[in-house]
Amino acid sequence: MITVRNVSHRYDKQVVLNEVGLTxxxxxxxxxxxxxxxxxxxxxxxxxxxxxxxxxxVFIDDLDVQTAGDDAISRRLAVLRQDNRISARLTVVDLxxxxxxxxxxxxxxxxxxRLVDEALDYLDLQPFRDRFLDQLSGGQRQRAYIAMxxxxxxxxxxxxxxLNNLDMKHSSSMMTLLRRAADELGKTxxxxxxxxxxxxxxxDHIVAMRDGEVIVQGTPTQIMRRDVLREVFDMDIHVQDLNxxxxxxxxxxxxxxxxxxxxxxxxxxxxDEDGARRVAEPASITIR
Amino acid sequence: xxxxxxxxxxxxxxxGGYLSLGIGAASSVGVADLFPPTAQDWHLLATSRxxxxxxxxxxxxxxxxxxLIMQRITANRFVSPSTSGTVxxxxxxxxxxxxxxxxxxxxxxxxxxxxxxxxxxxxxxxxLQRIQHREGIVVALVGLMYGGVLAAITxxxxxxxxxxxxxxxxxxxxxxxxxxxxxxxxxxVLVVGVIGYLFADRFTVIGMGESFATNLGLNxxxxxxxxLIVVSVMAAxxxxxxxxxxxxxxxxxxxxxxxxxxNVKKVLPVSxxxxxxxxxxxxxxGRVVIxxxxxxxxxxxxxxxxVVFIWLILRSxxxxxx
Numbered sequence: 359m360i361t362v363r364n365v366s367h368r369y370d371k372q373v374v375l376n377e378v379g380l381t382x383x384x385x386x387x388x389x390x391x392x393x394x395x396x397x398x399x400x401x402x403x404x405x406x407x408x409x410x411x412x413x414x415x416v417f418i419d420d421l422d423v424q425t426a427g428d429d430a431i432s433r434r435l436a437v438l439r440q441d442n443r444i445s446a447r448l449t450v451v452d453l454x455x456x457x458x459x460x461x462x463x464x465x466x467x468x469x470x471x472r473l474v475d476e477a478l479d480y481l482d483l484q485p486f487r488d489r490f491l492d493q494l495s496g497g498q499r500q501r502a503y504i505a506m507x508x509x510x511x512x513x514x515x516x517x518x519x520x521l522n523n524l525d526m527k528h529s530s531s532m533m534t535l536l537r538r539a540a541d542e543l544g545k546t547x548x549x550x551x552x553x554x555x556x557x558x559x560x561x562d563h564i565v566a567m568r569d570g571e572v573i574v575q576g577t578p579t580q581i582m583r584r585d586v587l588r589e590v591f592d593m594d595i596h597v598q599d600l601n602x603x604x605x606x607x608x609x610x611x612x613x614x615x616x617x618x619x620x621x622x623x624x625x626x627x628x629x630d631e632d633g634a635r636r637v638a639e640p641a642s643i644t645i646r
Numbered sequence: 647x648x649x650x651x652x653x654x655x656x657x658x659x660x661x662g663g664y665l666s667l668g669i670g671a672a673s674s675v676g677v678a679d680l681f682p683p684t685a686q687d688w689h690l691l692a693t694s695r696x697x698x699x700x701x702x703x704x705x706x707x708x709x710x711x712x713x714l715i716m717q718r719i720t721a722n723r724f725v726s727p728s729t730s731g732t733v734x735x736x737x738x739x740x741x742x743x744x745x746x747x748x749x750x751x752x753x754x755x756x757x758x759x760x761x762x763x764x765x766x767x768x769x770x771x772x773x774l775q776r777i778q779h780r781e782g783i784v785v786a787l788v789g790l791m792y793g794g795v796l797a798a799i800t801x802x803x804x805x806x807x808x809x810x811x812x813x814x815x816x817x818x819x820x821x822x823x824x825x826x827x828x829x830x831x832x833x834x835v836l837v838v839g840v841i842g843y844l845f846a847d848r849f850t851v852i853g854m855g856e857s858f859a860t861n862l863g864l865n866x867x868x869x870x871x872x873x874l875i876v877v878s879v880m881a882a883x884x885x886x887x888x889x890x891x892x893x894x895x896x897x898x899x900x901x902x903x904x905x906x907x908x909n910v911k912k913v914l915p916v917s918x919x920x921x922x923x924x925x926x927x928x929x930x931x932g933r934v935v936i937x938x939x940x941x942x943x944x945x946x947x948x949x950x951x952x953v954v955f956i957w958l959i960l961r962s963x964x965x966x967x968x
Contacts, residue, residue: 408857432863444854445721446908456851460863464847464911490907510862 359384360514360546365404365414374400375411376570382563384513387540387547389557391581392567393591398550399440399518401567405548406437406516418514432460435514436507440522440550444491450502451487454478457509477509480535496523504532508539515539518550533560554595554606558582566590578604651905655919659703662926666699667691669933693826701824701832702929702943703922705884705891708835710921711914712880713895714903715842718853718910719873720774723903723958724786726895727767727881731789733890734796735766736882737816741800745807752831756886763882766796767874783959819889820942821929832887835880839918842876846911849873853908891925891944893951898924900958 362380366373374397382388390398403409405416407423416423418434436457444453454477458470466474478484481501491499500523507515520536521529537560539545551557557564557578564581566574568590574581581587582604587595595606713726727733739762743755770792777785797817804810815823842849852859852869859866884891898921899913906913925943928950932941 403857406861408860428860428865429863432861437857437861439857442855442858444858446718446850446853447903448850448854448907448909452907452909456847456854456862459847459851 359417359419360405360548361417362401362405363415363417365401365411365416367400367404367409367411374570375404378414378570378572380565380572380575382546382548382565384546385540385544386562387537387549387560388563388565389549389551389561390565390567391551391554391557391590396567397570398567402437402516402518402548402550403439406435407431408437408439429460432510432512434512435516436510436512437516438503438507438518438520440518442503447490447492449488449490450483450494450505451478453491453502454483454505454509457506457511460510473511474509477505480508481505497525497528500524501528501532513544514546514548516548519552520549521551521553521556529556536560554582554587554608558604558606568592582606651916652919655916655923658923658927659919662923662930663699663703665930666702666926666933667695669930669937694824697826697829698821698824698929699926701821701829701888702926704832704835705819705821705888706894706922706925707918708839708880708921709884709891709895710898710902710917710924711839711842712877714899714910714914714917715849715873716877716895717899717903718849718908719870720771720785721853721855722774722782722785723900723962724783724896725774725789726893726899727877728890728892728894729786729789729793729896730767730770731793731796732763732767732770732878732881733885734793734800736760736763736878736885737813737890738762738766738796738800738803739882740816740886741804741809741813744809744812745803752828752886756831756834756883759882759886760879763878763885764875767878771870771874783962786959816885816889817944818942819884819891819944819947821888822940822942824888829887832883834883838876838879838883841872842880843911843914845869845872845876846914850908850910853910889942889944892948893955894921894925894947897951897954897958901954 360380360382362378365375365378367375374395378397378401390401392398400409404411404414405423407416407428410424418431421430421434423431423435448456451474454474455466455470457477458466458474462470478487481504483498483501483505486494486498486502491502494502500520504517504520507517515536517536520532524532533556536547536549540547540562549557549561558581559578561578564575564578565572566581566586573589574586582597584595584597587593587597587606593608595608598605598607709727716725716727716730717723736759739759740755742762743758747754747758770789773788773792774785777788800813801810804813848864848869851862851864852866852873856866859869881895899917902913902917902920906916925947928946929943932943932946935941
């Protein structure tokens with residue numbers, strides 16, 4: 359269990375965390391959402407002891423993250439920050455092997471190698487294993503970092519915007535993978551996410567922050583409501599229920615409310631506003 | 647590392663080592679006289695040419711490894727003992743040792759030079775932490791200017807004490823003064839080199855950045871300081887015994903990591919080998935071009951190194967992955 363007690367922090371005079379208290383249960387996937395500057399990343403950094411807060415404590419199970427020592431924490435909790443550019447030219451497999459460093463201190467056992475291979479498999483990185491990081495696309499590199507974190511094989515995994523640089527396909531497979539890690543391996547996963555719909559579809563628990571405070575938390579059903587989201591993001595977000603999954607429609611400010619039909623496919627019949635029946639044109643573009 | 651690079655390195659070392667033993671001002675012992683040497687030849691070899699060869703190999707290997715470690719722990723390819731004030735601080739230390747302790751003992755000079763080198767490099771690292779874009783060439787400029795300031799202070803002090811020409815011995819590295827009994831402290835670098843190798847993975851990890859290092863359970867600052875001490879000791883010892891060899895610690899590790907990547911454990915032995923081979927080649931060339939006189943190794947290495955340095959800068963300015 360992650361227990362955050364009365365954590366406050368300032369950058370210069372700007373308060374970024376104000377008396378935050380929070381407990382996150384084991385084995386769940388929690389997403390932290392909120393606008394830019396709400397304090398999400400700072401909270402994640404404090405929980406993972408990358409930032410020492412001005413006041414307050416954080417416990418991972420029975421370990422105080424500030425005093426337990428980096429080495430002990432590194433076998434319990436793995437964290438990946440958002441600004442994770444590595445300038446070193448390392449190969450993918452070397453990077454992932456460093457995920458085993460807290461255990462192996464550089465001398466890898468067969469068990470370490472097995473876990474490294476598993477992490478590479480998980481993230482589809484076997485074809486790139488001997489490539490240098492600077493020869494990868496942004497998305498492949500992001501997956502390599504995540505593979506390193508998985509190889510670290512900790513009970514707690516904290517990721518700041520893990521979908522950064524990932525295309526739609528890899529974003530959804532990353533979330534599926536994290537969901538599986540929580541369900542099958544009992545990992546406790548905490549993510550900072552920008553896209554509330556990913557948070558809604560994959561989380562057990564959503565923590566919403568605003569101005570350095572946790573203003574509301576709950577299940578996706580409890581959080582994904584127009585009135586709640588307005589408080590969190592200070593904007594109107596229409597929420598649609600699609601077969602039990604709640605999606606926030608934030609791409610347009612108009613109000614496409616109501617259980618509208620799915621978009622027409624070629625050959626479907628629809629009715630125009632004046633009631634005239636109309637057959638949707640076959641797609642006029644060619645898909646190769 | 648493809649074996650071909652390794653074999654090239656070994657071949658350069660073998661041929662260079664042989665030439666190094668066979669070439670010198672004393673014409674009585676030439677390249678052809680080594681198989682087998684007479685008792686008289688052997689005396690020359692043991693007192694002068696073998697110590698010289700050992701000094702070349704140790705100095706080349708350790709400056710190259712020092713540069714490699716420094717580039718990794720600062721995550722900047724343009725940092726090296728000669729572009730961060732380390733060497734200049736060591737020279738200042740030697741001057742202080744000579745002035746205040748009036749000492750001719752190599753050990754005293756070495757200890758003080760190590761102390762000033764550590765201090766000088768520490769100041770550089772402090773400056774580095776205040777620079778926003780730590781990866782770029784700006785860092786090298788800051789380092790070179792900082793080294794220039796230290797060198798100016800040294801020259802000023804030496805000028806007051808009428809010791810300017812005496813500084814040349816250390817600012818211009820040369821192996822011509824190496825004799826049996828005058829170079830043995832150089833073997834210290836072997837011990838420090840082993841320590842560096844044991845910390846190789848940790849250096850790689852802190853080179854990934856502070857949050858990666860903390861995540862993997864390492865105390866970033868502590869490892870940074872271990873690296874700082876390893877590098878400063880290596881550089882200071884070489885400066886005391888041989889003198890400064892410019893650019894070596896910059897260009898050799900850069901070329902090696904360009905080919906093999908930045909995993910310190912993998913590239914450290916190769917960097918050592920390549921550094922030794924490079925200095926050996928420079929020294930042999932320096933002894934041949936104006937035979938029976940010789941050019942100091944620093945001149946040859948500086949000429950080659952400067953060109954390679956410019957190439958590296960242009961390469962990074964073009965936006966290649968540095």
